Amino acid sequence: xxxxxxxxxxxxxxxxxxxxxxxxxxxxxxxxxxxxxxxxxxxxxxxxxxxxxxxxxxxxxxxxxxxxxxxxxxxxxxxxxxxxxxxxxxxxxxxxxxxxxxxxxxxxxxxxxxxxxxxxxxxxxxxxxxxxxxxxxxxxxxxxxxxxxxxxxxxxxxxxxxxxxxxxxxxxxxxxxxxxxxxxxxxxxxxxxxxxxxxxxxxxxxxxxxxxxxxxxxxxxxxxxxxxxxxxxxxxxxxxxxxxxxxxxxxxxxxxxxxxxxxxxxxxxxxxxxxxxxxxxxxxxxxx
Amino acid sequence: xxxxxxxxxxxxxxxxxxxxxxxxxxxxxxxxxxxxxxxxxxxxxxxxxxxxxxxxxxxxxxxxxxxxxxxxxxxxxxxxxxxxxxxxxxxxxxxxxxxxxxxxxxxxxxxxxxxxxxxxxxxxxxxxxxxxxxxxxxxxxxxxxxxxxxxxxxxxxxxxxxxxxxxxxxxxxxxxxxxxxxxxxxxxxxxxxxxxxxxxxxxxxxxxxxxxxxxxxxxxxxxxxxxxxxxxxxxxxxxxxxxxxxxxxxxxxxxxxxxxxxxxxxxxxxxxxxxxxxxxxx
Numbered sequence: 001x002x003x004x005x006x007x008x009x010x011x012x013x014x015x016x017x018x019x020x021x022x023x024x025x026x027x028x029x030x031x032x033x034x035x036x037x038x039x040x041x042x043x044x045x046x047x048x049x050x051x052x053x054x055x056x057x058x059x060x061x062x063x064x065x066x067x068x069x070x071x072x073x074x075x076x077x078x079x080x081x082x083x084x085x086x087x088x089x090x091x092x093x094x095x096x097x098x099x100x101x102x103x104x105x106x107x108x109x110x111x112x113x114x115x116x117x118x119x120x121x122x123x124x125x126x127x128x129x130x131x132x133x134x135x136x137x138x139x140x141x142x143x144x145x146x147x148x149x150x151x152x153x154x155x156x157x158x159x160x161x162x163x164x165x166x167x168x169x170x171x172x173x174x175x176x177x178x179x180x181x182x183x184x185x186x187x188x189x190x191x192x193x194x195x196x197x198x199x200x201x202x203x204x205x206x207x208x209x210x211x212x213x214x215x216x217x218x219x220x221x222x223x224x225x226x227x228x229x230x231x232x233x234x235x236x237x238x239x240x241x242x243x244x245x246x247x248x249x250x251x252x253x254x255x256x257x258x259x260x261x262x263x264x265x266x267x268x269x270x271x272x273x274x275x276x277x278x279x280x281x282x283x284x285x286x287x288x
Numbered sequence: 289x290x291x292x293x294x295x296x297x298x299x300x301x302x303x304x305x306x307x308x309x310x311x312x313x314x315x316x317x318x319x320x321x322x323x324x325x326x327x328x329x330x331x332x333x334x335x336x337x338x339x340x341x342x343x344x345x346x347x348x349x350x351x352x353x354x355x356x357x358x359x360x361x362x363x364x365x366x367x368x369x370x371x372x373x374x375x376x377x378x379x380x381x382x383x384x385x386x387x388x389x390x391x392x393x394x395x396x397x398x399x400x401x402x403x404x405x406x407x408x409x410x411x412x413x414x415x416x417x418x419x420x421x422x423x424x425x426x427x428x429x430x431x432x433x434x435x436x437x438x439x440x441x442x443x444x445x446x447x448x449x450x451x452x453x454x455x456x457x458x459x460x461x462x463x464x465x466x467x468x469x470x471x472x473x474x475x476x477x478x479x480x481x482x483x484x485x486x487x488x489x490x491x492x493x494x495x496x497x498x499x500x501x502x503x504x505x506x507x508x509x510x511x512x513x514x515x516x517x518x519x520x521x522x523x524x525x526x527x528x529x530x531x532x533x534x535x536x537x538x539x540x541x542x543x544x545x546x547x548x549x550x551x552x553x554x555x556x557x558x559x560x561x562x563x564x565x566x567x568x569x570x
Contacts, residue, residue: 025464058466071461075479084475085465134465 006168006175008185008206010221011195012240017178018066019198021146024176025057040142059089062135066147068128072119078105079115081134089138104133108163125156132163143167144176149184161188182225186210191276194218197241197251200270204277214279214287217252250282258283301556304490307549315364322358341534348534350520351527360538362515366427367546370500370510373431375438375493379485382442387481389443390450391473401447408440412495413502420508430509434496445488449481456480487561490554494547501543517543 009017024038024045038045040061045053057063065071072081082101083094092100102112108129119127128148135143145164149157165188167173177189185192186206193203194217202215213219223234238255241247247254253263260283268280281287314321323346337353339345347356389400407415419433453459454477462476501518503509510516512523517539524535 022464054466054468056466057464063461063464065457065461065464067457070457073458073462073476073480075483076475080475084467084471085462088465088467088471131461 004168004172004174005191006177006189008189008192009176009178009195010180010182010185010192012180016198016243017180017195018146020195021063021144021176021178024142024144025053025061025063055089058085058135058140059138060140061142061144062138062140063144063146064128064131064135064148066150068131069124069151071131072127074119077116077118078110078122078130081130082137085134086137100137101133104137105130107136108133125152125159128152128156128160129163132160136167139171140173142174142176144178146178147180148177149181150179157184164188182210182222194221197246198243199251200280201252202277202279202281203270204274204279208274208277212274212277214273214277214284215252215281216256216258216287218279219287220257250280258286297556297559299556300552301560304549304551304553304556307545308553311364311546311549312368314361315368318361318365322361323355347538348532350524350535351532356520356535356538359515359520360517360542363517363520363539363542364546366510366514366516367497367500367543369427370430370434371493371496373428374434374496374500375489377431377435378438378442378492379489381435382439383446383482383485385439386443386446387450387473387478390447391454391469391477393451397447400443404440404443407436408444412437413499416499416503417506417508420503425509425511427510427514430500430503433503434499437499438492438496441488441492442485445484446481449484450477453477453480483561487554487558490550490557494550494554497543497547497550 009020011017024040040056045056048056072078076084079098079101082104083097086092086097086100087094098115102115105115106112110126110129110133114122119130122130132148143164148164149160152160161184164175164177168175168188175188177185179185189206191203191205192209193200194209194215195201196217202209202213202218209218210222213222217236220234220236224236236255241251241254247264249265250256250259250263250268253259256263262282266282268282270278270280271284272278273284337349337351339349339353341348345355345357347360350356350359385400389397416433416437419436420430423429423432459472459476462472467476500509501516501521504516504518505522507522510519512519520539521536521543524532524539528536
């Protein structure tokens with residue numbers, strides 16, 4: 001992932017999108033089995049000690065969540081959320097922390113006069129803007145947004161997306177946008193990774209993925225988007241697999257309309273099909 | 289229906305609080321209120337012993353000729369002192385230990401839980417009697433003995449509430465913003481746990497009054513000549529058969545009144561706070 005780039009992660013419920021977001025910050029529940037590597041600015045995160053990773057959280061990588069209604073401490077004022085967060089990372093006075101909080105909130109168009117209010121006094125959209133302000137107050141270089149608009153209505157959703165776009169442009173911040181809404185991805189992201197059963201099945205530029213998908217799952221996912229002209233809803237038959245005992249071979253084969261015997265046996269590797277497009281399918285060439 | 293319950297709970301809390309404040313005032317103003325200030329709390333043989341209540345002695349006199357009314361007033365000091373020491377120390381120990389235990393979880397939590405549960409398994413009065421016998425007499429030591437009984441209670445309530453608050457999404461959010469474990473515990477979790485404490489604080493205070501009185505009654509608590517309701521009750525008992533009812537009746541009445549007041553306060557707060565808690569969580 002390049003500086004200032006935004007990647008969208010799409011996939012069904014339970015395909016491991018949010019888990020990925022939490023893995024980046026190493027805040028998965030204790031005793032979670034972890035494999036693989038996450039590199040950030042050339043350092044492997046899982047090798048860092050707890051104090052280092054704590055500093056990365058918030059200061060370098062920030063996470064915003066899908067449920068803003070419950071992400072703020074109900075017994076703390078907005079002001080204190082900011083002061084606590086800033087002072088966990090930097091030795092600054094309360095006044096200075098407060099001043100930075102006001103700036104951050106102002107950029108999210110939250111009025112200064114409400115800084116001493118408690119979370120329950122705000123609407124969902126405002127709380128999400130406060131969460132974003134809180135995530136950005138330390139100027140992280142990567143923002144992980146885990147379905148930031150799922151629980152909000154469309155008008156607020158549009159506002160939040162506009163804010164994310166703006167941040168990208170102004171601060172050259174990288175964005176990892178986790179969502180199941182393909183429309184949002186098309187609007188905000190440069191590249192898309194399609195997740196299925198905890199694995200990337202296809203990754204490429206927004207243009208390639210939306211117009212020239214390779215993997216059958218991506219194709220079916222795109223077909224299921226509802227347009228104004230939609231007369232009939234397309235859905236993918238079956239349910240997402242149980243990740244405790246995932247299917248053998250290609251994890252999508254039980255639901256894939258093109259599945260062949262070899263799909264059941266061999267795990268397909270991620271292969272390059274176009275300059276910037278990779279997919280994990282044995283028969284990817286047939287779909288080009 | 290709910291509104292009605294809330295009003296009733298409000299009335300109960302106010303009555304309870306009123307009784308508690310009245311007792312605190314009695315304790316503080318005992319030197320002023322007592323009708324024979326010159327003699328102080330220990331004065332004896334002022335008048336003939338075992339006199340029925342009269343205008344001179346509103347609650348009569350006891351076997352040593354002491355004014356029962358004076359002793360009842362002074363006794364409020366002893367009871368409140370023992371109660372305050374007992375529950376405040378229990379909170380001061382039980383709350384942080386519970387918070388830590390619930391937050392870190394795992395084998396540390398299990399170990400602390402085991403110790404606390406084994407203390408909890410003892411009958412309260414027996415344990416207090418044991419500790420009181422070891423520490424010796426005096427209001428402060430009795431307070432400590434009571435502390436030992438209530439630490440596991442505060443620990444348990446705090447730990448269980450911590451376990452549930454720990455899983456709240458705002459705690460995860462704080463973690464994702466790089467908050468230190470210490471901050472998460474004391475800033476994000478502690479306040480949300482603390483709101484469940486006033487109720488058990490009031491209820492355990494009521495219980496502590498009874499335990500303190502019980503210890504004194506058994507001769508393990510406050511010693512003569514210090515005025516104490518439980519102790520006076522115990523001494524007066526042997527004269528009950530002679531028709532001397534006032535020496536037991538009035539100290540007993542005070543114990544009951546204070547206990548009822550604290551229970552009202554606790555139950556009232558419970559009814560007031562719990563719906564709020566549930567509403568807040570929803």
